Amino acid sequence: MFLFEKIGKYFLSFLEELGSIFLLLWKSFLWFFTPPYKLKRIFEQMEFVGVKSSTLILLTGLFTGMVLALQTHNGVAKFGAEGFVGAIVGLSMSRELGPVLTALMVTARVVSSMAAELGTMRVTEQIDALYTLATDPIKYLIVPRITAGLLMVPLLTIFCNAAGYLGGYFVGVKLLGINETVFIRNTLDLVELSDLFNGITKAVVFGLVITLIGCYKGFYTKGGAAGVGRATTQAVVLASITVIIFDYFLTALMF
């Protein structure tokens, strides 16, 4: 009986949390369309989420492309299929690794920071202070962050893909000596525009979900410094695992 009670309790608290997340999303959606529109704050967040993550994403994409080329070459060389290394790198990056790795890196750098910042604002009453200054904190703090995630994660994904192709090209053609024409022709033949497009669609969903989770965990932080630490950890863990789970279902739907 005790076990069932415990399972029921967890299930109810899960549903409650899910409901709160959707409610926050809905309120953010409504506030997004409510004037006045302060674009400055959205641009500030876009810079934080996008521009300031670009070096990290460049390195992630570049080295992922490089290692993919290296590993694939080791495998397919036995069958004399080195010419397909570029295509395999291109497909892997566009469909999976570009959006997933970008989302995970943005989670590590940005979502953690969002949860910690909003959590600190909550426990030091700065969020309450916003209410008392007749400013809705969802419009002021959360709408710009989610909007920035929605716009910048797809852009970073494109950047990550490009860096990955370059890394693959460099290792495949320059280091391993694969014929350049074959490498490029096979890549262009096998990687279709829909692969790129579907990968970017995934990135849009990831961008929304991870920033929403970071904002949610930070915004509803309770319990001082320990609470902020807990919220930050939970935000990163939940956002990362959600990316992995959503990736499967989105792939099943799209490809």
Added chain:
Amino acid sequence: MIEIIDIHKSFKTQKVLNGVNLLVEKGAITVIIGGSGSGKTVFLRHLIGLVKPDQGKILINDNDITSLDDRELNKVRERFGMVFQNAALFDSMTVEDNVGFYLNEHTNLEKESIRDRVSLSLKQVGLDNTQKKYPSQLSGGMKKRVGIARALIMKPDIILYDEPTTGLDPITTDVIDNLILKTTNDIGATAVVVSHGINEIFKIADKIAMLYKGQIIAEGNPDQIRASDNQILQQFITGRAEGPVS
């Protein structure tokens, strides 16, 4: 005028307010006293809609704010200023941006004009020339004064102070008390102050109300409070360990 009618509030199983009734007169300073954990801050937060009661009404000029939605509440809040216990300054902003926040967000005033108003507001609290500092560079007393300047710039009809002098030295406490008196008189605002400081209470209050176990157990002007025969109130204002409150 603020009329609080039969406010009840619980957090999970803990009953914090248990039928609070109080009348806050217009233009007067009402001080809420009570022991730590007696629900004073929760009560204060009800007045500005930061907490919704489980039951009861809060009438501000006969308008019940407990039934308003977020957007309507924001309209009402434009008439309020609130000074938090730990000032609650935005730590990513300078003093100037903190104090000018309301004007930047809710008016179309020119930057220059906002800067002048901020400077004036900071002068009122004796803190000119701190505009470019960040909250982390200020002392506790200075933070509270910036918090007061941030609330005053809205020219509010009602100002709420949550333990404005807790943790400050006696001189700074007196400075803040004088500031509360002066600014409330200057703009003719209604003030509700939550406080522990006995000297402060009798210095600034037009009316004192004591909150105990979720209810107002005594209220009146300072003379009436001094003369009250309520044992709990007397123990509190004389600061004795022995008495009905242990």
